[in-house]
Amino acid sequence: MNVIIQFMKRNYKILLVIIALSVGLWSFMPKQGASKDPEKDKLLLELLTFVIEKGHYNPAAIDDTFSKGVYKDYLNALDPSKRFFLQSDIDEFVKYETQLDDQIKNKDLTFFDLTYNRLMQRMEESKSYYKEALATPFDYKKDESFNTDYEKMPFAKSTAELKERWRLQVKLSALSSLVEKQKLQEDLAKDAKKTIEEKLADYRKDSSEEITPEMEKKFREDDAKKKNEKPKTYEQLEKETREATLSSLNDNFSFIKDLDREDWFSIYVNAIASRFDPHTSYFGPSEKEKFDVSMSGKLEGIGARLQKKGDFTEISELISGGPAWRGKQLESGDVILKVAQKDAEPVDVVGMRLDDVVKKIKGPKGTEVRLTVKKQDGTIKVITIVRDEVEIEETYVKSSIVEKDGFKYGVIYLPKFYIDFEDQNSRDAGKDVAQEVERLKAAGVQGIVMDVRDNGGGSLKTVVDIAGLFIDQGPIVQIKSAAGKKEVLYDKDPKVQWDGPLVVMINEFSASASEILAAAIQDYKRGVIIGSKQSYGKGTVQNVIDLNQFVRGSTYGDLGALKTTTQKFYRINGGSTQLEGVKSDIAIPDRYSYLKMGERDIDNAMPWDKIDPADYHIWNKQNNFDLAIAKSRERMAANAQMKLIDENAKWLDERNKENVYSLNIDKFKAEQKALEDKSKKYKSLADYKNSFVFNSLPYEVDATKKDPVLKEKRDRWHESLAKDIYIEEAIHILNDLQSENNKGLTSKVKKDKLVKS
Structure with missing residues (x-):
């Protein structure tokens, strides 16, 4: 989730500027009765470019370079697996490659109309290709293969070549x-x-x-x-698979048939919007509604977030407490190949729109869905999940207590920086973390681990509040607006709620607000940052702008919304977290270490830069900070499990680059068997257990006695913590951060216990 600052209070000036400028648009107000889609499309283009150029932090020039980027992204979005357009179509399209900037400015729909109409034609033609391929049994003894690296694959030069591509693709399925x-x-x-x-x-x-x-x-x-x-x-099995593949493709095309021109135009508009930066995007009316629902925090279905990667749908995150999370089989990084409703035949979802895949996976509570997924190691598994409601409670902060060498330590897990802007009395991450710190202090902890792994961000206000719990008053983050104005957000409360040892845990998916927190703690040298080599690298702020506010009396209905980058944030040392993210003090290998997953891997991401540092003072109450880091690095170097994790990460990176599959059944089975055998070597990673026992705080122990569902969730969390090698190292670091006086105190506590016993 992005850091999104609502148009409230301190952002009112931005809103006033945009509203004032929007007066110029009213002269283009559509006439009553006008209802042609092209006219609505032209209005949308005008609104899009106007709002972005006036409100974006650093709007790109709409020139030939911009045009080439839109051209490339748009065609890739229309035909990512290159199974519709022919090379002759591309030869016809390419003359517009440097003309789209002019067409956008002039509200000219020539290119869109050409590609849209041609795509509809090619999709209709392609139906006969897969139907013909699936009409007769496949010869699985024939020695042939299929390369799924669509990015490097050229467009088919002829209809015959395209038909052959379809044949090989459906044969693989x-x-x-x-x-x-x-x-x-x-x-x-x-x-x-x-x-x-x-x-x-x-x-x-x-x-x-x-x-x-x-x-x-x-x-x-x-x-x-x-x-x-x-x-x-x-023979029966072979026939069943062809019939199921045919049914799946027919369903896929029926979904496509349901899409209207507005849906396809949204793709074109998004190709334009996202060229300004990866986090600027257009929400069509239906997407805007989904965004509004997502901001409310309610999640339903299997409890997994999905993302599109080329022609594939990938699990990006499992929601804690949801049915997929409880099932323990689905993992982040799994690619969904097919979806089946209970005992029905599975539907192939490769190439299907993300919205349509979501529709197939979603369903009433208590119903069953079967997902055919490709795991990170290349193996293919069928996972059955019973749909349920994902409780919002699991998006809130939670904490646990663990003991080592006579010391008590607290672990605080924060899944996102949540807040309800409409209700000031509701829960928010800042107030909740403060409460957990107080509870941990009451329980007698002598060190705290703040876990923001997989935390994609949220409210900027709560980051400032949380960072302020651990420092004296001072700056937390710097923000620079489009006009170049710099603002510093401060913790103005001189109270330090926790002044003891602190560790902050991050990974590649810690983004935005998480990076602000980690950066502030690191710049103050207030705690040790451990985790992935670096965090995600998103150092920008977005606002969601309702486009309907700019047009009076429109007969076109809902025009949707635009999420655009309006600000950039910087560390208090002056450096941006953009692209570079936050580099861990102690970098620990994980399975995603070598995969391209960060902001730095996106071609049009905004650049890293630097501004003047804020005025702040290093925390000077942690004497053995550098010693603790040195000891941790020594442990990492000697840890066999860490070495195996790094080896597994390298293997997954190699697997990610292998795209050729044999269509000979014996060779295909041998390939799958080799993958399964290789993956067994890394099975011990999932079976790892650390030496710690994690427990809930007293208030929650009482609550779990009355709530069996909460008890199951906490038991599952504690079970995962007990298998977490990274948490284990975080606790070791807290122990190393203890002062000699505290260690002497611990010895005395142990001696007192012996006397009493």
């Missing part, structure tokens, strides 16, 4: 399903040889759930039914 079905048959055959007593024993071994008489009866009935089922032949 069908082949992966066939191998899955064959493996299932083999598993059923092995299972049939086991007695019911052996199966019940296996279930008891793998599950902590007690088998009731009713469950055992159902277990026996299902087992008897399975034993009476005859295994399917190769």
Whole structure:
């Protein structure tokens, strides 16, 4: 989530400027009765360029270079897997590559109309390609392959070449399903040889759930039914996979058919908006509604956030407490290949719009969805999830207590910097973290870990409040506006709520507000920053602007909204977190270490720069800060588990670059087997356990006695902490940060305990 500053209080000047300037737009007010889509599109282009040029922090010049960027991004968005357009189409389009800047300024829709109409034509033609390919059995003994590196793949030079590309692509999809079905048959055959007593024993071994008489009866009935089922032949399985692939593609195209011109024009508008910077984007009416819902904090479905990567839909995050999180099978980085409703045939979602994939995955609470996913190691698995409501409570801060060498330490996990701008009396991250610090102090902790891993940001106000808990009064972050005006946000409260040892944990997905917090703690030398080599690197602020406010009497309905970058923030040392992020004092390897996932990997990201530092004073109450860092680095260098994590990260990076799949069934199986065998080497990473026991604070222990769902969530969290090697190192660092006086005190505490016992 981006740092979004609402148009309230200190941003009122920006709003007044934009509203004043919008008067000029009213002369272009559409006439009553006008309802043609092209006229609405022209108005939208005018609004878009006007608002961005007047409100963006550093608007790019709309010139030939800009035009080339829009051209490239737009075509990639229309046909990312290059399975619709021919090279002859591209040859026709390319003459507009440097003309789009002029067309945008003149509200000329020539290029959009040409590409839109051609895409509709090519999509209609492509239906016959996959239907023809799936009409007869595939020869899986034939030695051929398919390369899924669409970025480097050229456009097809002829219809015959395009048809062949479709054939290979659908063959790969069908082949992966066939191998899955064959493996299932083999598993059923092995299972049939086991007695019911052996199966019940296996279930008891793998599950902590007690088998009731009713469950055992159902277990026996299902087992008897399975034993009476005859295994399917190769021919039956091969036919099933082709039929399922055909059905999936038909569904995909039916979704496409439901899209109207407005949907496609939104893609064009977004290609324009995102060239100003990666975080400037247009929300069409439906997307704007979804954004409003997302800002309210309510999440429903399987409890996973998705993102589009080329032709694929990837799991970007699991929501703590949600059904996918509880199931423990789905992971960040998994790519969704197919979606099935309970026992129905799975639908291929490769190439499908993200919104449409979401529609297939979402559903009423209690219903079942099956996801066919490609794991990071290349293996393909089917994961069943029962949909549920994801409680907003899991977006709030939580804390735990752990002991080491007679010391108590607290762990505070903050998933995002939340706030309700409409209700000043509601919960917000700043007030909640302050409360958790007080609770930890009351419990007698002597060090705190602040965990903002995977925290994508949120409210800027709460960052200032939270950083202020750990320092004397002083600057926290500097903000620079489009006009060049600099503002410094201060913690004005001289009270230091926590002055003891502090560690802040970050990773590659810690972004925006998380980076402000980590940067301030690092610049003050107030605590140790540990985690990934560097954080995400998003140092910009966005405002969401309702476009309807600029046009009076429009008959076009909702015009949507624009999220645009209006400010840039800087560390108190003067450097920006943009691109560079925050570099950890102690860099720890993780599985994403070598993958391109940060702001620095986006071609049109805003640059890093520097301004004058603010006036601040280094924290001088931590004497052994450098010693603790040195000791941690020594531990990391000697840790075999860390070395295995780094090796796994390098292997995943290599796997990410391998895009050629054999379409020979024997070779395909051998490739999958090799991947599974290789991934077994890294299985111990998931089985790792540290030496610590984590517990809830007293108030929460009482709450869990009355709330079994909360108890399950906290038990699961504590279980994950007990398997977290990074938390383990954070606690070691806190221990190293203890002063000699405290260590002497600990020895005395231990001696007193011995005397009393």
